[in-house]
Amino acid sequence: ANANKQSLKVGLIPGDGIGVEVIPAAKEAILALGSDIPKPEFVDLAAGFEHFTRHGTALPDETVQIMKEECDCALFGAVSSPTRKVVGYSSPIVALRKVLDLYANVRPVISVAADSSQKPAVDLVVVRENTECLYVKQEELKFTENGKEARATRLITERASRHIGQMAFEIAKGRPRKHVTIIHKSNVLSVTDGLFRETVREVPTLPELAGKYDDVTIAEQIVDSAVYRLFREPQIYDVMVAPNLYGDILSDAAAALVGSLGLVPSVNAGDKFIMGEPVHGSAPDIVGQNIANPLASIRSAALMLRFLGYTKGAERIDRAVEEVVREGRELTPDLGGKGTTTGVTEAVLKKI
Numbered sequence: 001a002n003a004n005k006q007s008l009k010v011g012l013i014p015g016d017g018i019g020v021e022v023i024p025a026a027k028e029a030i031l032a033l034g035s036d037i038p039k040p041e042f043v044d045l046a047a048g049f050e051h052f053t054r055h056g057t058a059l060p061d062e063t064v065q066i067m068k069e070e071c072d073c074a075l076f077g078a079v080s081s082p083t084r085k086v087v088g089y090s091s092p093i094v095a096l097r098k099v100l101d102l103y104a105n106v107r108p109v110i111s112v113a114a115d116s117s118q119k120p121a122v123d124l125v126v127v128r129e130n131t132e133c134l135y136v137k138q139e140e141l142k143f144t145e146n147g148k149e150a151r152a153t154r155l156i157t158e159r160a161s162r163h164i165g166q167m168a169f170e171i172a173k174g175r176p177r178k179h180v181t182i183i184h185k186s187n188v189l190s191v192t193d194g195l196f197r198e199t200v201r202e203v204p205t206l207p208e209l210a211g212k213y214d215d216v217t218i219a220e221q222i223v224d225s226a227v228y229r230l231f232r233e234p235q236i237y238d239v240m241v242a243p244n245l246y247g248d249i250l251s252d253a254a255a256a257l258v259g260s261l262g263l264v265p266s267v268n269a270g271d272k273f274i275m276g277e278p279v280h281g282s283a284p285d286i287v288g289q290n291i292a293n294p295l296a297s298i299r300s301a302a303l304m305l306r307f308l309g310y311t312k313g314a315e316r317i318d319r320a321v322e323e324v325v326r327e328g329r330e331l332t333p334d335l336g337g338k339g340t341t342t343g344v345t346e347a348v349l350k351k352i
């Protein structure tokens with residue numbers, strides 16, 4: 001839809017922690033593409049826990065308004081999440097996914113083979129539902145005769161499951177293996193996960209999609225056994241589609257298989273907006289040391305461009321990242337190197 005535009009307006013929300021260190025790297029990668037994409041314009045936007053502690057809001061109205069009214073897309077870094085409940089604070093990323101209707105979180109996990117003629121050992125995409133499941137965050141605490149009792153609501157709707165299912169089939173259709181695995185736990189949660197599984201399974205049979213996904217094969221798997229198989233034989237997976245929480249856990253697990261969370265990109269995708277976001281969080285343990293791996297964010301920029309239709313630009317970035325990892329001369333400590341955030345960024349920019 002954006003392919004004929006004169007300029008590309010990108011909202012930048014570095015957020016907290018290493019988000020502030022890695023989002024500038026993604027911006028530089030986009031700038032390095034030159035005329036492969038419309039002239040990029042960047043706008044810095046505030047959000048996060050840090051902003052909350054200083055100004056009393058984690059997601060300023062202005063940030064949402066500018067994203068909705070001016071931006072073509074956005075890049076989000078990370079927000080730190082306090083493990084204890086802080087009065088008045090709720091996660092801006094969860095809110096943003098809702099207000100922009102970014103119903104899918106798409107997380108390609110691909111390993112870099114030792115030489116470019118070999119196939120990567122892991123090449124899969126986790127398609128994670130992004131708006132419901134336990135993330136509706138309706139929790140309650142009761143005090144009973146037997147002590148405290150806590151409950152959480154888990155929401156699964158037909159609408160969101162159909163949406164995410166269609167996204168998964170669409171992505172699978174564009175990949176060589178064209179295979180979708182539905183991840184669920186309907187042996188225990190027969191109502192909620194049962195609805196998810198049935199609805200996703202039915203997507204290819206919907207009248208308006210008839211015939212569209214005939215070449216896509218479908219399998220399904222219980223989430224625990226999927227984690228086990230993922231570690232033993234990751235090559236059996238192509239597109240894994242899952243409710244929100246399972247998708248989150250699966251993609252962190254898959255990230256371990258390719259060497260580091262610092263390599264795995266994602267986009268939050270809806271029908272109207274795309275927001276790139278590295279899969280990792282704010283990484284408080286390594287913040288401020290210039291050692292955060294910028295490659296997940298750089299790849300997130302590429303993935304965002306891909307979703308906007310700028311395939312050539314996306315491929316240039318992806319190839320540059322792949323070469324830097326393959327050569328192994330300039331890598332951050334999470335990948336066993338002695339390099340820095342800025343050093344790795346420079347190496348990628350040179351390749352682009």
Ligand code: ATP
Nearest residue numbers: 079080081261262280281282283285286292293334
């Ligand atoms: P959050 O609550 O923000 O998710 P976290 O403590 O869970 O914070 P993550 O960012 O999820 O931290 O990271 C998990 C682990 O992976 C940490 O040890 C972190 O240092 C490491 N890690 C994450 N991202 C990167 C990166 N880009 N480069 C290097 N290490 C990373």
Ligand code: MG
Nearest residue numbers: 280281282283
């Ligand atoms: Mg985390």
